[in-house]
Amino acid sequence: MFLIKICALIFAANLVSAQFSHETSEKMINFVAASFTPFMSHDYTLANACFEKSYPNGNWMTVFSFKGTIGKDDMNQTAHGNLDTYVPWINGNVSYGNVNPDIVQASNGAYDVIAPLIFSHRGYNFIFTGHSLGGAIASLTALTAKLAIKTANISLFTFGEPRYHEYKLAQTFENNLSNGFRVIHDSDVVPHMPMCGTRFSASCTENTFYHYPQEIWFNKPSMNDSNYKLCSSSNGEDPKCSNSISEPSFLLNFGTDLGAEMHMTYYNQKLDDYGYSGCGQIPCEDVATDCASKNKECTNSLYKPAMCKYCRKTCNLCNDRKCYN
Template sequence: YNLLGTGTVLLPLMSAAYVPDPKPCLNKVLPGSKMNRRFELPCDATGKNTCSAFTWVDEARKMIGLVFRGTISDEQFEFELPSLLSARPKKFQNGGQAVPYFNDAMFSLWNGGLGTNVQELSRQHPDFDFYIAGHSLGGSMASLAAAHISASGVHPSSKIILYTVGEPRNGDEQLGHLFDAFRAYRIVHYKDLAPHLPFESQGYKHHSQQVYYENSMAAGEPYVICKAGEDPQCANK
């Protein structure tokens, strides 16, 4: 877990996912990198709520990246909530069960051009580290995308690095095992409600590993890394 890299690069890029043009932020935090493509598509039955992600390449640092946007409106959250609290889990393409909204949202982007874009970037840069990131809903989509990319052999698992902030539970224990193949850092603040949803009683489990902050998360603040997805020493205290 690289706190400096997360705070100075990936957290700003997660924020940049919420604006129509992430390029200025990307150029600031990773000078010399290039925005590749941005996708924004309807991602639920309303036809109005959209999900978004963008890809980037940094030739000098040998990195490619994929960042997902989180929930952007009360209307979208109100449509997500039943999927979190009452909808039956949905079969995930690479094994296990996933939260229906997160699964459908990620694959709406993937099948809408993102998958082709990611495959092309991986073919062009098979030896590059692949950073995948997102906040909240974006964190769940990033997680499912990372699991899919790894399990489908789109990019070498050893080169995949996942960072999420405020990620809800997004699948069952079987799906969680897919995350053992690559590096995953699920950053959790002790006052954040999102990581406690949906409930374990619904059959959902967090994947490993958790980076837990029981403070303000300011630079230099301590954190605990918990290897287990549902660790009683971290967010489940």
């Protein structure tokens, strides 16, 4: 079972094209980073700073962002967990193929929360986004919404999303959510888990785990608008995209600090650190002062651990040691 954090906001933004937009995708990173902010009152300031950095004005839209993996330990749990367990996914009395049960449970819970908002704002554009397991939950929730409201304007941008379903559901995505995009950073190994065979570079078939299209592969460590490849719009396991990476390159990233850094860094931002800084919008000294005022409370075991972790992490990022005094 996964703990879900959803950031949702109805705000002013530009309309989203049905084709991949590097600009829109990069803006979604701010929403993904916002989902990494801690569960506390101050996180609204941080999250709003990330939101406003992406879209200061424009037409009305709703963005749902789902939190994902945090670090190496979470990556290892993803690799050695039960993502290779599947159950039939039934929607509207129709079976759409086999899906990981934990992703289904998390997505169902998320959809129950956001469905009233979707139905009451049918004329809006909806974007679902998320990182890692959050991307998997975001994608299944987006598909659920699209199947419920065929005319809904729904787009999907995920980052470092693992495999969590079989080929039949990949076809359902292709037929119903054509503007869904899976962004992959260079040799990020998580999108290749679970493996389709005995190797990360093994080819997937209709009888194994299978990604939905369209993969957007940034084939260099630095992610910019000149080094990405638009992969097949009909095959989520395009052999000419990230599946073409050599096995040694994948092994260097599996269960290592290097791999965790690759997985956590999208559009040149380490997502958890970036979110904790309000996407670079909140001055370090402002956050450090806020943390310092709560320092005594952090020594109290009854105080929320998220607040203490947030203070220590942010002060470390700002090189401000007074929070530890």
